[in-house]
Amino acid sequence: xxxxxxxxxxxxxxxxxxxxxxxxxxxxxxxxxxxxxxxxxxxxxxxxxxxxxxxxxxxxxxxxxxxxxxxxxxxxxxxxxxxxxxxxxxxxxxxxxxxxxxxxxxxxxxxxxxxxxxxxxxxxxxxxxxxxxxxxxxxxxxxxxxxxxxxxxxxxxxxxxxxxxxxxxxxxxxxxxxxxxxxxxxxxxxxxxxxxxxxxxxxxxxxxxxxxxxxxxxxxxxxxxxxxxxxxxxxxxxxxxxxxxxxxxxxxxxxxxxxxxxxxxxxxxxxxxxxxxxxxxxxxxxxxxxxxxxxxxxxxxxxxxxxxxxxxxxxxxxxxxxxxxxxxxxxxxxxxxxxxxxxxxxxxxxxxxxxxxxxxxxxxxxxxxxxxxxxxxxxxxxxxxxxxxxxxxxx
Amino acid sequence: xxxxxxxxxxxxxxxxxxxxxxxxxxxxxxxxxxxxxxxxxxxxxxxxxxxxxxxxxxxxxxxxxxxxxxxxxxxxxxxxxxxxxxxxxxxxxxxxxxxxxxxxxxxxxxxxxxxxxxxxxxxxxxxxxxxxxxxxxxxxxxxxxxxxxxxxxxxxxxxxxxxxxxxxxxxxxxxxxxxxxxxxxxxxxxxxxxxxxxxxxxxxxxxxxxxxxxxxxxxxxxxxxxxxxxxxxxxxxxxxxxxxxxxxxxxxxxxxxxxxxxxxxxxxxxxxxxxxxxxxxxxxxxxxxxxxxxxxx
Numbered sequence: 016x017x018x019x020x021x022x023x024x025x026x027x028x029x030x031x032x033x034x035x036x037x038x039x040x041x042x043x044x045x046x047x048x049x050x051x052x053x054x055x056x057x058x059x060x061x062x063x064x065x066x067x068x069x070x071x072x073x074x075x076x077x078x079x080x081x082x083x084x085x086x087x088x089x090x091x092x093x094x095x096x097x098x099x100x101x102x103x104x105x106x107x108x109x110x111x112x113x114x115x116x117x118x119x120x121x122x123x124x125x126x127x128x129x130x131x132x133x134x135x136x137x138x139x140x141x142x143x144x145x146x147x148x149x150x151x152x153x154x155x156x157x158x159x160x161x162x163x164x165x166x167x168x169x170x171x172x173x174x175x176x177x178x179x180x181x182x183x184x185x186x187x188x189x190x191x192x193x194x195x196x197x198x199x200x201x202x203x204x205x206x207x208x209x210x211x212x213x214x215x216x217x218x219x220x221x222x223x224x225x226x227x228x229x230x231x232x233x234x235x236x237x238x239x240x241x242x243x244x245x246x247x248x249x250x251x252x253x254x255x256x257x258x259x260x261x262x263x264x265x266x267x268x269x270x271x272x273x274x275x276x277x278x279x280x281x282x283x284x285x286x287x288x289x290x291x292x293x294x295x296x297x298x299x300x301x302x303x304x305x306x307x308x309x310x311x312x313x314x315x316x317x318x319x320x321x322x323x324x325x326x327x328x329x330x331x332x333x334x335x336x337x338x339x340x341x342x343x344x345x346x347x348x349x350x351x352x353x354x355x356x357x358x359x360x361x362x363x364x365x366x367x368x369x370x371x372x373x374x375x376x377x378x379x380x381x382x383x384x385x386x387x388x389x390x391x392x393x394x395x396x397x398x399x400x401x402x403x404x405x406x407x408x409x410x
Numbered sequence: 411x412x413x414x415x416x417x418x419x420x421x422x423x424x425x426x427x428x429x430x431x432x433x434x435x436x437x438x439x440x441x442x443x444x445x446x447x448x449x450x451x452x453x454x455x456x457x458x459x460x461x462x463x464x465x466x467x468x469x470x471x472x473x474x475x476x477x478x479x480x481x482x483x484x485x486x487x488x489x490x491x492x493x494x495x496x497x498x499x500x501x502x503x504x505x506x507x508x509x510x511x512x513x514x515x516x517x518x519x520x521x522x523x524x525x526x527x528x529x530x531x532x533x534x535x536x537x538x539x540x541x542x543x544x545x546x547x548x549x550x551x552x553x554x555x556x557x558x559x560x561x562x563x564x565x566x567x568x569x570x571x572x573x574x575x576x577x578x579x580x581x582x583x584x585x586x587x588x589x590x591x592x593x594x595x596x597x598x599x600x601x602x603x604x605x606x607x608x609x610x611x612x613x614x615x616x617x618x619x620x621x622x623x624x625x626x627x628x629x630x631x632x633x634x635x636x637x638x639x640x641x642x643x644x645x646x647x648x649x650x651x652x653x654x655x656x657x658x659x660x661x662x663x664x665x666x667x668x669x670x671x672x673x674x675x676x677x678x679x680x681x682x683x684x685x686x687x688x689x690x691x692x693x694x695x696x697x698x699x700x701x702x703x704x705x706x707x
Binding site: 228233 | 449450452454461462464465466467468470472473474475476477478479480482483485486487488489490491492493494495496497498500503520521523524527528
């Protein structure tokens with residue numbers, strides 16, 4: 016079943032995806048570059064094409080708190096934010112995940128102040144990597160739309176019951192127009208049926224106390240159960256994407272997409288929109304006879320350790336592109352990938368590449384340079400473990 | 411409506427088995443509010459004494475639906491519950507947010523304001539014991555002048571807290587809220603009637619109930635109700651309503667009992683000098699003059 020194609024921006028694609036997912040409650044506070052999402056959703060509610068309650072909240076903290084309240088009685092809830100807004104609501108994220116509330120949130124990835132900057136990097140979401148939310152990173156507007164629908168199906172899976180954050184790169188994706196297929200409502204309804212009252216919902220039939228306190232005699236067990244359910248959600252992530260493919264004719268290869276990795280000597284790992292640029296670079300380098308590959312990391316939590324290990328078998332050098340800095344160490348994805356390689360008892364050369372901070376361009380030339388450095392390392396060059404792309408200062 | 415009192419109120423309990431201190435005024439307010447609101451209530455409580463004593467796994471003190479909210483989020487979570495229930499078409503419920511003085515006047519103020527602005531169909535019950543009791547008696551925005559707390563010590567240089575108590579009732583009323591009231595656990599029938607009225611109100615209601623705390627205030631546990639009465643009788647607290655844009659004093663005593671008797675019964679005020687007490691009396695008189703002039707028409 017194919018829908019109509021429309022020329023829309025990433026934020027509008029998110030809004031279309033949310034409308035198709037039929038949330039009961041949308042609670043949101045505006046922040047650039049997320050605003051178009053909530054503007055469209057409020058229009059849909061006004062015109063009646065989305066039968067939801069649109070809650071005008073006074074902050075991101077309340078946006079998530081309203082979603083928590085709505086979700087706690089079994090309503091489908093959506094919110095969207097970005098950057099400082101995500102950090103402002105930070106304490107409510109583990110609240111939602113600890114209570115096992117299947118909320119879906121779009122985060123428009125944006126730089127963190129100070130210095131102030133509205134453009135895209137992925138520092139914001141990295142702060143919340145430990146929040147107990149499943150984290151996706153998408154490449155284009157179609158994937159942004161589709162993941163709103165997949166997000167609810169995954170979050171509401173009784174075996175998962177974990178909130179999902181869909182990360183959409185600020186401006187590069189939120190404000191860029193692309194041709195996007197809008198799925199048919201009936202197809203989405205078939206794929207994503209109405210949320211059945213989850214077992215942990217407050218209800219008149221079965222009153223409950225939620226978000227309870229658990230002392231040192233039980234607290235660790237609650238956390239362990241949450242952690243292991245999150246680990247096990249890795250298989251649901253694959254299954255949901257496969258099922259999506261069966262209905263809509265396109266999949267995203269689950270937690271990661273491996274491109275030309277099978278015979279690759281060097282592989283670059285990316286998350287988000289920069290993957291599109293990297294695809295072009297890989298194509299060009301392949302055409303020039305270079306054995307390069309690319310891994311598009313779509314999910315950072317649960318971290319797809321096994322799939323990474325499989326995809327990187329036989330690879331001699333791995334580069335990781337981070338649009339974030341963990342101040343005082345390195346890029347966060349780099350740390351995670353190195354740990355996964357250790358888990359797989361694999362020891363390729365690895366280099367971290369930090370770029371795109373505060374919306375700095377990551378060009379084809381930058382990525383060619385990254386692949387070049389990976390080959391240099393293979394030839395014995397002694398390079399710094401962490402490389403910085405397109406920087407205009409000494410450091 | 412039947413007048414609610416000890417004879418007419420039913421014997422069902424929806425809040426019991428909690429671990430609050432003996433003589434706790436706040437749990438007394440909750441117990442009675444829940445009796446008025448009934449079994450179809452959804453309660454949202456932030457961090458604070460009532461959450462701390464009522465949700466200790468596996469012993470839950472609410473027999474109705476209830477949840478702990480992030481500290482700053484009572485108004486927002488309650489709003490979300492009400493919106494979710496409405497969207498799902500679940501009728502005949504009552505959502506209530508219940509927060510202490512700090513959870514209301516300080517950290518939860520913004521979310522409360524947002525909820526009133528949306529006129530969400532919830533009741534917000536502010537239980538005011540005039541300090542952060544759960545964390546060990548620290549000063550809040552509703553701690554009155556001259557109070558000794560663990561963060562407003564009284565000594566040579568300071569008389570304890572030097573702020574005035576924020577006027578939450580009028581701040582809330584200034585939003586144009588559907589219904590607002592003040593109450594005291596010393597005058598339970600008045601409180602019960604106000605909870606019942608809030609339950610009947612469509613849109614947001616706010617009840618600010620004065621709840622003495624033996625642990626934080628330093629008085630014997632059996633004196634909670636008499637001190638809650640004394641606060642009203644001495645004019646340091648007042649019983650009032652805001653409805654359809656108008657204020658109304660429910661109790662307008664011809665004369666006040668001595669402020670010193672109320673203050674000196676509590677260790678948190680025992681250090682106050684004659685001068686401090688005169689200052690408190692002067693502030694009380696100015697407040698009453700204003701209320702009588704502006705509200706009594």
